[in-house]
Amino acid sequence: MTDPLPLPVRVALARRVDTVPAADALPGGCAYEPKFDGHRMVVLTGPVRLQTRSGRLVTATFPEIAEAAGALPPGVVLDGEVVIWRDGRIDFGALQRRALRGSRRGPVLPANYAAFDLLAAAGTDLRGRPYDERRAALVALLAPLGPPLQAVPMTTDRDEAVQWYTSLAPAGIEGLVVKGRGQRYRPDRRDWLKLRHAVPQDAEAIGFTGTPRAPRALVLDLGDGPFASAPLDAPLRTQLAALLVPPTPTAAAALDDGTPYRPLPAPLPVEILQGEGRHALTAVLRLRPEA
Missing domain, CATH: 2.40.50 (OB fold (Dihydrolipoamide Acetyltransferase, E2P))
Structure with missing residues (x-):
């Protein structure tokens, strides 16, 4: 199958804010997602490839993610973060070591993929569609699979987002990413908002x-x-x-x-x-x- 998006896939970006945005701060209202402390990764299928934000292919470094993505139909493009969990929290140091040394140099901790956007499905480019539509398609696509490939949590309730921001830091959650529910996916544009903990x-x-x-x-x-x-x-x-x-x-x-x-x-x-x-x-x- 021909790839539905130009390669390497360019990703959308976020700009920093100082407080949790109001529910109507972005077009169509806000969708709040926890910001995982991991490495940005694009997953493509047909065949499966794992691409970093810079465009480098790291499929061999995370074979468990590649194997899980093999259950998806061809022509899918996901955007998300690869993370490693240890003792109930995200271990960024372990992820860095694995990314730099590969997966074949002694025992490694298993990685998970937290997908937060669906850029293409069945070979069709979805980036021009609103976030709400892409999110519904993402959840429907990944729900039957489960770990290590799953959708990040999302809420449209600002009060719940504030609770996430204040309570999830001990688990290695960096903060929040906020997206407009009516926004399309624009590569290299800082349409999203991000709020990070200073810890x-x-x-x-x-x-x-x-x-x-x-x-x-x-x-x-x-x-x-x-x-x-x-x-x-x-x-x-x-x-x-x-x-x-x-x-x-x-x-x-x-x-x-x-x-x-x-x-x-x-x-x-x-x-x-x-x-x-x-x-x-x-x-x-x-x-x-x-x-």
């Missing part, structure tokens, strides 16, 4: 800006593409410089805004704090090389 979390740095002797910031990737942290404080710069000696030659890279950075020879576990607000930065609280 410390584990992550992995993949690069740094500055020089090995005078690093300025770390480059992180939380599933939405690489970005630079807030400038490191003096103790962290000193600690990072010590870890970079002797420097390992690596090819230069650049962020979406053109900022150059140097990839690290291996991912570096860190603890970060994501600020709230539209222009908030992500601060690195500590380096965790022992992890």
